[in-house]
Amino acid sequence: MPGFPEGITGDAILKRMTDQAREYGAVIESxxxxxxxxxxxxxxxxxxxxxxxxxxxxxxxxxxDHHPDLPGVERAIERSLVRICPICDGYEAIDKAVAVIGDDDKGVREAAFLRTYSDRVTLIHTGPAAALTDETELARMGIELIRAPIDNVTLEGDRVTALNWGGTFRSFDLVYSALGTxxxxxxxxxxxxxxxxxxxxxxxxxxxxxxxxxxxxxxxxxxxxxxxxxxxxxxxxxxxxxxxxxxxxxxxxx
Ligand SMILES: Cc1cc2nc3c(=O)[nH]c(=O)nc-3n(C[C@H](O)[C@H](O)[C@H](O)COP(=O)(O)OP(=O)(O)OC[C@H]3O[C@@H](n4cnc5c(N)ncnc54)[C@H](O)[C@@H]3O)c2cc1C
Incomplete structure (x- = not known):
């Protein structure tokens, strides 16, 4: 957010904008x-x-926003542990192990966007096989593809520690949801x-x-x-x- 080098929460910016508008006579009705x-x-x-x-x-x-249907995911998004806007914070993915959860070609596009920040990007495709048509592009860009329905997100402290599926798990530094809006x-x-x-x-x-x-x-x-x-x-x-x-x-x- 321009002008806030230390960052600002959504609630705080909304309150500031509301106060500012009221100062100039705006009538705001919920x-x-x-x-x-x-x-x-x-x-x-x-x-x-x-x-x-x-x-x-x-x-x-x-x-x-369409979020993954997983226990605890809303809280994880609030805490920026599961993210939804790589354009907003992709800079923080530099050289990190990044997972992108997708169920169609939007996941491919988001993984490709993040690939310019890290060479450790994994697309976890949770949708039907036919919904993924750009698989060769993933190989060309060196993006790992895992086809698996995710059962759970394991959070620990301030980070996502693992995505779990079918009795196995993988750890990532950052997880992005690319399920669309x-x-x-x-x-x-x-x-x-x-x-x-x-x-x-x-x-x-x-x-x-x-x-x-x-x-x-x-x-x-x-x-x-x-x-x-x-x-x-x-x-x-x-x-x-x-x-x-x-x-x-x-x-x-x-
Ligand atoms: C987790 C997350 C992180 C983000 N991080 C950043 C960031 O770091 N930097 C950045 O620039 N952007 C970020 N964004 C994107 C940014 O929040 C949006 O681009 C911005 O809020 C868009 O503003 P808007 O007014 O279009 O919509 P919103 O802010 O979504 O506001 C729309 C409002 O309209 C209300 N509404 C809908 N229908 C009706 C109705 N019929 N009657 C009354 N009210 C209605 C909704 O309830 C909502 O309150 C982030 C988004 C998310 C979800």
Whole structure:
């Protein structure tokens, strides 16, 4: 995260951003938006048993990460022992023994990404044999392949000590899960916004989706899942919304 050389937790950065937004008058209401519909030129959002009418919407609903279905894995992810974002922390994998858990070719791509950091990368393929089509690429890059359903993750202190399967185990310094994500794009889908094959939203250069007035930023949009990227996209979208509204209200000069 730029500006935090000593690191910062997700909760801490969220609190800082929330406090900062409130300082400038932002009203933040917790709750789940259950539905989003068109209302003339604007939208109606249903949340907390009421309707909120707005002229424009910026969706920043993120994705759901698919985690390995293993005992203790959620806690291990919270403690960064099982990782999900090599773009975020691949630097820490330099020269380490790294395992990537995958169930299709996403695992191959993630193992290949990490191979530039370490020559000890192992892909543990837990999915069906046919889901792995890039096996020759693994051999070319010197990435070990193990086909096995994992039974357990053994944690000890501050590190993953072993992945266990079928009565055997292997120790790794770092474990990455490459099981993919599902975008939280239901609200946009209900308005027929255009998405890619992976379900993430298409936006134009001003972060507007294919639905006029519906903007999107962050992980729900096609691109790189990073806080700096999400913040930058949100800044572009917010400026665009502001300019569109003031133009509609006659507050621009020609
Ligand atoms: C374990 C982990 C480590 C990471 N490490 C880094 C890192 O070191 N550096 C970095 O730059 N990035 C990191 N990332 C990625 C980063 O967290 C994301 O790129 C960033 O949070 C994206 O922001 P967002 O606003 O798009 O989505 P999110 O932060 O996921 O926020 C989306 C929010 O919308 C809510 N939501 C969804 N649907 C609805 C609805 N219908 N109504 C109301 N609310 C809804 C969700 O509950 C969620 O709170 C990491 C991610 C994970 C999971």
């Amino acid at each position: 709750g789940r938006v259950e539905g989003l519909t068109r209302d003339g030129g604007g939208f109606v959002a249903r949340m907390n048993d009421r309707e909120v009418r707005v002229r424009a919407v910026l969706l920043a609903t993120g994705v759901i 599902s975008p939280n794009a239901d609200l946009a889908d209900s308005l027929d916004a255009k998405t890619g094959e992976d379900g993430r939203l298409f936006v134009d250069a001003r972060q507007q989706t294919s639905v006029a007035g519906l903007y999107a930023a962050g992980d729900v949009v096609r691109g790189l899942n990073q806080i700096a990227v999400a913040s930058a996209e949100a800044a572009v979208a917010a400026t665009s919304i502001h300019n569109t509204l003031r133009e509609a209200d006659g507050w621009t000069v020609s």
